[in-house]
Amino acid sequence: xGSQQNDIQENISSRSTLATWLLTPAIxxxxxxxxxxxxxxxxxxxxxxxxxxxxxxxxxxxxAPVSRETxxxxxxxxxxxxxxxxxxLEIMATEDAAIxxxxxxxxxxxxxxxxxxxxxxxxxxxxxxxxxxxxxxISASFGNKQIQKYVERMQNDYLIDPALVxxxxxxxxxxxxxxxVCYRNFGYNASNVPGIMxxxxxxxxxxxxxxxxxATDKTIIxxxxxxxxxxxxxxxxxxxxxxxxxxxxxxxxxxxxxxxxPNFAMSSFMGNKPQYERSVGESQGSLPYTNKYSFLEIPLxxxxxxxxxxxxxxxxxxxxxxQKLDHVNALVYDFDTDYYYWMNSKEDIFRKYGLxxxxxxxxxxxxxxxxEVYATPQFKYNLHSTFNEPYPITQNQxxxxxxxxxxxxxx
Numbered sequence: 289x290g291s292q293q294n295d296i297q298e299n300i301s302s303r304s305t306l307a308t309w310l311l312t313p314a315i316x317x318x319x320x321x322x323x324x325x326x327x328x329x330x331x332x333x334x335x336x337x338x339x340x341x342x343x344x345x346x347x348x349x350x351x352a353p354v355s356r357e358t359x360x361x362x363x364x365x366x367x368x369x370x371x372x373x374x375x376x377l378e379i380m381a382t383e384d385a386a387i388x389x390x391x392x393x394x395x396x397x398x399x400x401x402x403x404x405x406x407x408x409x410x411x412x413x414x415x416x417x418x419x420x421x422x423x424x425x426i427s428a429s430f431g432n433k434q435i436q437k438y439v440e441r442m443q444n445d446y447l448i449d450p451a452l453v454x455x456x457x458x459x460x461x462x463x464x465x466x467x468x469v470c471y472r473n474f475g476y477n478a479s480n481v482p483g484i485m486x487x488x489x490x491x492x493x494x495x496x497x498x499x500x501x502x503a504t505d506k507t508i509i510x511x512x513x514x515x516x517x518x519x520x521x522x523x524x525x526x527x528x529x530x531x532x533x534x535x536x537x538x539x540x541x542x543x544x545x546x547x548x549x550p551n552f553a554m555s556s557f558m559g560n561k562p563q564y565e566r567s568v569g570e571s572q573g574s575l576p577y578t579n580k581y582s583f584l585e586i587p588l589x590x591x592x593x594x595x596x597x598x599x600x601x602x603x604x605x606x607x608x609x610x611q612k613l614d615h616v617n618a619l620v621y622d623f624d625t626d627y628y629y630w631m632n633s634k635e636d637i638f639r640k641y642g643l644x645x646x647x648x649x650x651x652x653x654x655x656x657x658x659x660e661v662y663a664t665p666q667f668k669y670n671l672h673s674t675f676n677e678p679y680p681i682t683q684n685q686x687x688x689x690x691x692x693x694x695x696x697x698x699x
Contacts (some may be wrong), residue, residue, distance in 0.1 A: 360572050377640075454599055454654040457697035458520050464511040466666070468689025471578070472674070474501055476550055480680035481647035482623055495623035496566050501540070504567065512668075514585070516693065524593040528607070529586060533614070536685035542619065542628050543567040544575070555625035558635060562627030564619060579618035581638075581674060581685060586610040591650065600653040605664060609644035609662040623680065637679050642672035648691065658697035665690050 476498060486556060514532030521527060542564035545552055555562050567574040589607025596602075616633040648666025655661055669686040 348545030358466055369666065432533060444577050452599060452654065454660075455657045455697060456520060456523075457699055459698040460518050460520070460660075460695040461698065462516045462693050462695035463516055464512075464516055464530075464691050466664075466689050466691035468510060468668075468687035470511060470535070470537050470685065470687045471507045471512050472505070472536075473684040473686065474498060474505070475682045477677070477680045477682055481676045495626055496621050500566070504541040506539040506541075506576070508537055508539050510537060510580070510687070512585075512687070512689075512691070516695070518591070524596075526591045528589055528591060528605075532585040532587065534583050534585045534609075534611075534687075535580055536583070536674075536687060537578060537618070538685075539576050539578045540619065541567050541574045542577055543573045545627060549566070551625065551628075555622075555627050557620070557622040557629045558631075558637065560629045560631070562622075562625060563630055564628040565626065566621070566628065575621055580616070581613070581618065582615040583611045583642075585612075585616050585644070587646065589646070598649070599602070603650040603652065605646075605648045605650050605666070607646045609646060609668065611642045611670070613638055613640050613642075620675075620679075621681070631649075637675055639672055639674060639676050642670060644668055644670045644672075652695075660697065661693070662695065662697040663690055663692045667698060 294308070300566055354581040380457075436440060489615035512532050512534040514530050514534075516528060516530035518526050543566075545562045545565045547553075555647045564575070564577070587607040587609050589605060591603045591605045593601045593603045613633055616631060616638055619628040620631045620632055620635075620637060621628050646666055648664040650662050650664040652660050652662035667686070667688050670684050672684070673681075675681055
């Protein structure tokens with residue numbers, strides 16, 4: 289065991305030495321390259337600018353030739369400066385000086401007063417006035433034609449035309465869509481619950497309790513979509529109606545029914561066999577199931593504008609909803625057998641017709657002369673229970689969401 293460990297250590301040591309010999313030159317070369325790149329960035333010199341001749345170590349540096357300015361410059365100050373610099377240098381030789389002295393020619397500057405060229409304060413104000421600046425095109429500041437086209441488009445295109453004048457029609461039509469959070473108000477009709485017992489204000493039953501149902505049921509997200517039309521009564525009041533397809537529901541937790549239980553074979557409800565049983569909380573084997581109730585709705589309501597602007601307004605909407613049940617996909621609990629049963633809209637246990645109510649605050653904006661878009665946070669509540677009597681559960685569905693859509697103004 290010890291010899292094998294020594295062989296492993298020697299193998300690792302030899303590989304470490306080889307890696308050191310390979311990595312060290314690479315690291316040094318990288319550091320040198322990094323230093324040269326830093327020097328080149330600061331001085332602007334490359335590797336070809338170095339002169340490796342031996343004589344250059346003792347040679348003196350010659351004076352750099354004076355560079356000529358670029359022709360065609362229109363800057364007056366730069367032109368004057370070049371004239372001053374371009375004056376010839378006079379070399380004065382003396383008997384005692386070994387090195388010639390260089391003396392710059394003296395230039396006398398005179399001050400001239402041009403009172404006619406002084407810009408008055410009123411002219412300066414006019415030059416920098418906001419009115420003059422707004423008249424000028426932004427695209428004139430750019431030389432690139434593509435940038436000029438882009439800026440001109442920005443100047444001419446608007447999401448909403450500032451000069452838009454809305455044209456209010458007597459009638460309008462539109463489409464709306466409302467994603468909503470759905471839930472229900474849950475209760476019991478104690479007189480129809482079998483085997484219930486009372487002790488003061490407390491009720492006892494062997495079946496599913498209200499607290500258990502409220503602890504397991506969850507909210508879900510569904511939607512309402514529809515066509516709308518309305519009549520403008522005055523500048524503030526409008527009446528509206530339409531045809532909507534609305535969904536309501538909730539999510540409950542159940543577990544698969546035990547078909548080995550003797551009660552399973554003997555249990556039935558309205559001609560259906562049990563499929564699930566109640567699950568207290570989200571225990572092991574618990575399954576989420578979404579109950580959905582779909583309705584055709586006809587809203588009959590009014591909209592009143594509480595705040596109006598040039599192209600927008602804020603309104604309060606309220607309506608009564610006439611409902612007809614269209615489709616059901618839900619589990620229904622039976623107190624006698626203590627099981628859940630799958631039901632659809634054909635079952636008489638569900639109410640076929642009902643009433644609801646809605647209220648909301650609408651924020652609308654005209655984006656065209658006759659086209660209006662809006663967003664309306666709203667709340668809807670079903671005034672009738674989802675179930676018919678004598679089923680003991682009373683359940684009122686409700687939703688809260690944001691209705692969005694548009695209105696096209698007509699004649």
